[in-house]
Amino acid sequence: MTDIQAVLFDYGMVLSGPAHxxxxxxxxxxxxxxxxxxxxxxxxxxxxxxxxxxxxxxxxxxxxxxxxxxxxxxxxxxxxxxWTQPNPPMLEWARALQHAGIRTGILSNLGDAMTEGVLSRFDFAAFHHRTWSYTVGHAKPEPQIYAHAVAGLATPAAHILFLDDREENIQGAQQAGLQTLLYTTHQAFEAEMHVRGLDSLLHPSR
Known part of the structure; x- marks a missing residue:
């Protein structure tokens, strides 16, 4: 596995929880x-x-x-x-990555009013780059949106770990050259990170 220099998060069902x-x-x-x-x-x-x-x-x-x-x-x-129920453990992990100096980004399929609403509830300023689909004119799993996120993170795709809850979006990211992990539950996520030997990324320190 190529060294991971940045982590790219989906918003819905990854940084946020299930629909209420x-x-x-x-x-x-x-x-x-x-x-x-x-x-x-x-x-x-x-x-x-x-x-x-x-x-x-x-x-x-x-x-x-x-x-x-x-x-x-x-x-x-x-x-x-x-769509604004938080997923606390994933938000905490994102903050830990940022504190450790690891680049983080968001890549989400969101329309204009939804993005405005989400940003009124969450402070995502610490993320190095945020790609909202409506601003790009493309949505996952279209290749253009991954290219936009990769450019925004200023990190080669092969060195970015992308997390999403939808298999089709994971496949699109793989075709764009990113490393990927399908997010289901936080327990399963942590177990998969351990299996991949990514404990130091899971528990980063500066």
Missing amino acids: PPVWAHMQQLTGLSPDAFDAAYWAPRRDYDRGALTGRAYWQAVSPASDAATIDLLIQADTDL
Whole structure:
């Protein structure tokens, strides 16, 4: 394994925790759609939102065309609430890496309103570079977005460890030349780091 000089984090389900079920139910009620219809409507235009083809308002108007402007505002706020449950052990590890002088970055599929909402809840200033998909016009697993993140970290791809919770995004990163680790639970993550002989990275010190 090539020496790791930087760690690149996905945001959702890596730095943050799972979606908050009560908020999902609240959004579904706001739209007036059935649970199945809301699930389908929520995900259908999501990629266009992530890639910046839709703004937050345009996305929610596509999801729930019958909603008025005030309800759209509530849905945008609730969507932030849905995806901003923290993942404390991973946030703590990121801080430990930064304290040890190891470069860190974020590479996330997020639309404009979601990014604004996330940044209102989390202070990511210590990360050396942050790639939000809507600003690039591409989303994982498209190769252009990995190239943007690698350039931002100013580190060769082969020396970057990328963490994501989706297999297709991991495969895209591998094709871009990054080292990768599929994140499921923090316990499994720590075990895999140990198996790979990366204990010094897992417990960094300056």
